[in-house]
Amino acid sequence: MGFFKNLVSRLTSGPVDWDEVEEVLIRADLGVPMVNRLLSALRQGGLKVSADNVRGVLKQEILAALAQPAWDPQPSGDGPFTILLVGVNGTGKTTSCAKLAFWLKSQGHTPLLAAADTFRAAAIEQLVSWGSRLGFEVVRGQYQGDSAALCHDAWNSARRRRIPFLLCDTAGRLHTKGNLMQELGKVARTLSKQDPAAPHEKWIVVDATTGSNALVQATEFHKAVGLTGVVVTKLDGSGRGGIAVAIAQELGLPVRFTGFGERESDFRPFDPIVFVEGLLDAHG
Ligand SMILES: Nc1nc2c(ncn2[C@@H]2O[C@H](COP(=O)(O)OP(=O)(O)OP(=O)(O)O)[C@@H](O)[C@H]2O)c(=O)[nH]1
Ligand SMILES: [Mg+2]
Known part of the structure; x- marks a missing residue:
């Protein structure tokens, strides 16, 4: 099972074991700081836990880490x-x-x-x-x-x-x-x-x-x-x-x-x- 499906199933079926959720995220190679960020975003109250909501949280947090202007190389003046x-x-x-x-x-x-x-x-x-x-x-x-x-x-x-x-x-x-x-x-x-x-x-x-x-x-x-x-x-x-x-x-x-x-x-x-x-x- 892909890590996201695995994550959703752990968050939506019955009481959540946060240690297991953490393990799924760690195994996805996202790195400890990102895992902590995702855990705290997912734990925040008020969220109706559904696959769509989990996807939304992950997208938002991961995109924030990856945000950067596109690469637009300009050949320099004198040399290559x-x-x-x-x-x-x-x-x-x-x-x-x-x-x-x-x-x-x-x-x-x-x-x-x-x-x-x-x-x-x-x-x-x-x-x-x-x-x-x-x-x-x-x-x-x-x-x-x-x-x-x-x-x-x-x-x-x-x-x-x-x-x-x-x-x-x-x-x-x-x-x-x-x-x-x-x-x-x-x-x-x-x-x-x-x-x-x-x-x-x-x-x-x-x-x-x-x-x-x-x-x-x-x-x-x-x-x-x-x-x-x-x-x-x-x-x-x-x-x-x-x-x-x-x-x-x-x-x-x-x-x-x-x-x-x-x-x-x-x-x-x-x-x-x-x-x-x-x-x-x-x-x-
Ligand atoms: N499936 C897949 N294979 C890749 C990809 N990029 C490179 N390879 C393969 O990985 C092997 C190693 O690729 P190289 O480009 O020779 O790697 P290298 O870093 O130059 O290797 P060294 O010079 O020995 O350090 C080759 O068989 C490539 O065809 C990729 O994106 N996908
Ligand atoms: Mg080489």
Whole structure:
């Protein structure tokens, strides 16, 4: 049963066990502060408990946490608008980089991609093959080369050729590995020497199926590089997207895009209303 149906049945059939209600909400990965907020809103007297009322309370509280102006990137003057995608291994960074390039193209923008995951030879090939299939250019460096230097070269190339967007794919790394986190800091610093505003965006890519651990990942990456947003992937896999609410509320980071499949079109800008409806209707 989806978490919302489960919640409604616990609130509407007989005396309410609030510990059970809390457990249902916790298991939806919404994070403790949001769970507390929802519990107090649901407990407030005067509410005739019906599925519609519960839905209304959840929508209102969750939307308040997700409220943010839509992302409207403006290519900057001199150099490219630069987006760095970061995160732990296997969350969907490379795929999201390709999907984002595809989306930017659909909006009439030209992206250049930097295959800055130099740890794995296959990662470079993965991005290059997306590029040849979808028609965008990828700057590639040496396997095991310096990813900061590669991003530096890609930035120069984009600027010289007046390409308005630069997307940098980075290697997956565990947030507990200090040296790898420092390397990410170096990539960001190198780009900021080219243009103090770059990288304009530093987005963590999180896999919705990992649940609450994604909040820990986002917290640590935020400390290390100062994130500006989140991409939530694999929403097709689990029906669980609650973690996006926890990250947005607890770290104050906007969710920018969602991924819900392996194809380039399985990706769209984050729409809070569509997202909350999906969360409440999920079966998982
Ligand atoms: N179902 C589903 N699969 C996805 C989604 N996004 C990515 N994947 C798959 O997840 C796997 C890992 O994706 P990658 O893009 O290689 O992940 P990554 O973060 O770049 O991985 P590393 O570079 O190894 O850290 C691939 O099989 C992708 O096809 C998604 O939204 N839904
Ligand atoms: Mg990758």
